[in-house]
Amino acid sequence: xxxxxxxxxxxxxxxxxxxxxxxxxxxxxxxxxxxxxxxxxxxxxxxxxxxxxxxxxxxxxxxxxxxxxxxxxxxxxxxxxxxxxxxxxxxxxxxxxxxxxxxxxxxxxxxxxxxxxxxxxxxxxxxxxxxxxxxxxxxxxxxxxxxxxxxxxxxxxxxxxxxxxxxxxxxxxxxxxxxxxxxxxxxxxxxxxxxxxxxxxxxxxxxxxxxxxxxxxxxxxxxxxxxxxxxxxxxxxxxxxxxxxxxxxxxxxxxxxxxxxxxxxxxxxxxxxxxxxxxxxxxxxxxxxxxxxxxxxxxxxx
Amino acid sequence: xxxxxxxxxxxxxxxxxxxxxxxxxxxxxxxxxxxxxxxxxxxxxxxxxxxxxxxxxxxxxxxxxxxxxxxxxxxxxxxxxxxxxxxxxxxxxxxxxxxxxxxxxxxxxxxxxxxxxxxxxxxxxxxxxxxxxxxxxxxxxxxxxxxxxxxxxxxxxxxxxxxxxxxxxxxxxxxxxxxxxxxxxxxxxxxxxxxxxxxxxxxxxxxxxxxxxxxxxxxxxxxxxxxxxxxxxxxxxxxxxxxxxxxxxxxxxxxxxxxxxxxxxxxxxxxxxxxxxxxxxxxxxxxxxxxxxxxxxxxxxxxxxxxxxxxxxxxxxxxxxxx
Numbered sequence: 001x002x003x004x005x006x007x008x009x010x011x012x013x014x015x016x017x018x019x020x021x022x023x024x025x026x027x028x029x030x031x032x033x034x035x036x037x038x039x040x041x042x043x044x045x046x047x048x049x050x051x052x053x054x055x056x057x058x059x060x061x062x063x064x065x066x067x068x069x070x071x072x073x074x075x076x077x078x079x080x081x082x083x084x085x086x087x088x089x090x091x092x093x094x095x096x097x098x099x100x101x102x103x104x105x106x107x108x109x110x111x112x113x114x115x116x117x118x119x120x121x122x123x124x125x126x127x128x129x130x131x132x133x134x135x136x137x138x139x140x141x142x143x144x145x146x147x148x149x150x151x152x153x154x155x156x157x158x159x160x161x162x163x164x165x166x167x168x169x170x171x172x173x174x175x176x177x178x179x180x181x182x183x184x185x186x187x188x189x190x191x192x193x194x195x196x197x198x199x200x201x202x203x204x205x206x207x208x209x210x211x212x213x214x215x216x217x218x219x220x221x222x223x224x225x226x227x228x229x230x231x232x233x234x235x236x237x238x239x240x241x242x243x244x245x246x247x248x249x250x251x252x253x254x255x256x257x258x259x260x261x262x263x264x265x266x267x268x269x270x271x272x273x274x275x276x277x278x279x280x281x282x283x284x285x286x287x288x289x290x291x292x293x294x295x296x297x298x299x300x301x302x
Numbered sequence: 303x304x305x306x307x308x309x310x311x312x313x314x315x316x317x318x319x320x321x322x323x324x325x326x327x328x329x330x331x332x333x334x335x336x337x338x339x340x341x342x343x344x345x346x347x348x349x350x351x352x353x354x355x356x357x358x359x360x361x362x363x364x365x366x367x368x369x370x371x372x373x374x375x376x377x378x379x380x381x382x383x384x385x386x387x388x389x390x391x392x393x394x395x396x397x398x399x400x401x402x403x404x405x406x407x408x409x410x411x412x413x414x415x416x417x418x419x420x421x422x423x424x425x426x427x428x429x430x431x432x433x434x435x436x437x438x439x440x441x442x443x444x445x446x447x448x449x450x451x452x453x454x455x456x457x458x459x460x461x462x463x464x465x466x467x468x469x470x471x472x473x474x475x476x477x478x479x480x481x482x483x484x485x486x487x488x489x490x491x492x493x494x495x496x497x498x499x500x501x502x503x504x505x506x507x508x509x510x511x512x513x514x515x516x517x518x519x520x521x522x523x524x525x526x527x528x529x530x531x532x533x534x535x536x537x538x539x540x541x542x543x544x545x546x547x548x549x550x551x552x553x554x555x556x557x558x559x560x561x562x563x564x565x566x567x568x569x570x571x572x573x574x575x576x577x578x579x580x581x582x583x584x585x586x587x588x589x590x591x592x593x594x595x596x597x598x599x600x601x602x603x604x605x606x607x608x609x610x611x612x613x614x615x616x617x618x619x620x621x622x623x624x625x
Contacts, residue, residue, distance in 0.1 A: 050412050060409040068397040071438065136393030140454060142359045145382035146410050 057150040058157055065158025079162045083117040083170040103178055110174045111263035112236030115256050117166050118199040119230060123223040125159055125203050126210030130219045149295050156203045163196040182268045191266030194279060198259050201283035204290035211297035230256045255282035310335045310462055310493040315365035318351050325351040327517040338494040340508030344605060348517040349497035350390060353466045357387045370461050386455030386463045392447040396440035400431050400450050404457055411458040425453040445476040465496040481506055502602045520612050532603050532611040537580055538572040540597035553587045
C-alpha cells in the first residue's frame with residue numbers, strides 16, 4: 001500500500017494535522033490507546049445502552065421531523081389555511097340552507113371541519129416518507145443499532161405539531177366567526193387531544209400506503225380516495241339522520257363520525273353516548289393493524 | 303471456512319437475487335483487523351449489494367457473513383454497533399445542518415446530549431466543516447457532503463468502516479483529500495472495506511484487492527500481485543515531431559524493463575515500466591536529446607484493461623445490471 005508521508009491534511013482541505021495535535025476528546029475517549037483520537041476504533045458502541053431505546057430514539061427522530069417542518073413552513077398550509085378556508089366556505093355558503101342560520105351551522109360544523117382537516121393532514125406523512133425513503137438518510141438509520149421502527153414512529157410523533165396547529169387555527173378562525181365552546185376548558189382540551197390521538201392513529205394508514213406504493217403521487221391519490229368518503233359519508237357536514245338509510249350503516253361505523261360526535265359532546269355539551277369509546281377503539285385498531293403492516297412494508301422496501 | 307480470530311469481516315458464498323437478476327452468485331470476502339480491502343469492479347458487479355449485506359441493510363439469499371465477530375443475519379444489532387457506513391450517495395439529511403446531522407446520529411448511538419454535541423464539534427473540526435456547521439446540508443458542495451457523510455459514520459468510533467465508492471464524482475484534488483482521510487482512519491486502527499471502480503484507488507489504499515464481476519469473485523490478491531497479473535504502470539509519450547518517433551522509442555526501450563515500446567495509437571508510444579524513476583529518467587533523456595513532447599503520462603491499467611486481462615472481455619459488457 002502506498003503511504004503518502006507528505007499527507008499532512010488528513011481531512012479534506014484541513015489545515016491541522018490531527019496526528020500531530022490530537023484534539024481533546026474528553027470523556028468520550030475511553031479505551032483508545034493510540035491514534036489521533038478522533039476516529040479511533042473502540043470495539044464497543046460509543047456509550048452504554050440506556051433504557052427505553054425505542055422511546056428515546058423515536059423522540060430523537062421526531063425532533064428531526066420538527067427541524068424539517070421548521071425549515072419548510074410552506075408544508076404547513078394544509079393544516080393552517082385549509083381549515084380556515086373550509087370553515088368560511090361551508091358556513092357562509094351552506095349554513096343558511098343546512099341549518100337555517102350561519103351561526104348555528106358554525107357551532108355544528110367546527111368539530112367536523114377539525115376532524116376532516118386532521119384526517120387530511122395525515123395524508124402528508126405517507127407522501128413525505130415515500131420520498132424520504134429514497135434518500136440516503138434512511139440507509140444511515142438502517143445501519144445504526146436502533147429499533148427498526150424508530151424512524152417511522154419518530155416521523156409520526158413529529159407530526160403532533162401539525163395537528164396541534166390544525167386545532168389552533170381552526171379554533172382561532174372559529175372564534176373570530178363566532179364559535180363558542182358551551183362546556184368548559186377541560187372538556188374542550190380533552191376533545192382536542194382525542195382529535196390529535198386519532199390523527200396519530202390514522203397516520204399509520206398513510207405510513208403503510210407510503211411504504212407500499214412506488215410514487216408519492218400515488219400515496220396522495222390513494223389516501224385522498226380513503227379520506228374523502230370518510231369525511232363526507234359522516235356527520236361532519238350534516239346530521240346523520242338526514243342521510244339515506246343505506247348510507248347510515250356506513251356513517252354509524254365511520255371513525256370520523258365517532259370522533260366528531262365525541263367532539264360535539266365535549267365542545268357543545270351534546271349527548272356523547274359511547275362515541276369517545278368507539279373513537280378510542282378505532283385508534284387502537286388502526287395502530288394495531290397498520291403499524292405492523294407499515295413496519296413489514298418498510299423492512300421489505302430496501 | 304476456518305474462523306480466524308483476526309478476520310474482522312468474513313463472508314462466504316454470499317448470494318442475492320433481485321427478481322431474475324443475480325446480483326451476487328457466491329461471493330467470499332475476508333478482511334483482517336486493521337487492514338483495507340479494496341473491492342474492485344464495474345457498475346453492476348455486485349459491490350454495493352455485498353456492502354449492503356455486510357452492513358445489515360440487506361439480507362443475503364444464501365451464504366453467511368460475520369462482521370466484528372457477529373453474524374450479520376442473526377445478530378444484526380451487534381453488527382450495527384460496530385460499523386460505520388458511507389454510501390455511494392451521501393447519507394445525510396439535507397434539511398438538517400451539518401451539526402444537527404451529527405448530533406442526531408450521536409443521540410441515536412445513545413450519547414447524552416452534551417457528549418453528542420461535543421463529538422459533533424470534534425468531527426466537524428476534523429473534517430473542516432466548522433464554518434459550514436450551522437448551514438443546511440443541502441447548501442454543501444459534493445465534497446463537503448461526502449465529508450459530512452463520512453463524519454456521520456464515524457460518530458460511534460466504529461471498528462469496521464464500509465466505504466462504498468467514496469470518491470465517485472469527486473474532482474481529483476478532493477479525491478486525494480478523501481484518500482488521506484481514509485489513510486488516517488486506518489492509521490487509527492480501523493478496518494476498512496472500500497469499493498471502487500478504479501485500480502489506482504484500490505492500489506493507493508488497499509492491502510488486498512478482491513475483483514468482482516457479475517456477482518462473482520474473479521481475482522483476489524495484493525495490489526502488487528494483481529499488478530503482476532494485469533500489468534503495472536504504463537508510460538506513454540507522444541513526441542511533437544513524428545519524425546523523431548524512432549529516437550523516442552529507443553529512449554523508452556532503455557528505461558523500460560519490457561524492451562521495445564509499441565505504438566498504441568498513431569504517434570503515441572507506450573511501454574510498461576516498473577521502476578518509479580522511469581518517468582524522471584525518460585524526461586532527462588528526452589531533454590538531453592532535444593525531443594519535445596506533446597503528451598506524456600504514467601498510469602495504471604484502467605478497470606477496462608484489468609477486466610480484459612482477467613476475463614478476456616471488457617468491463618463495459620457487464621455494466622448496468624444492478625446498481
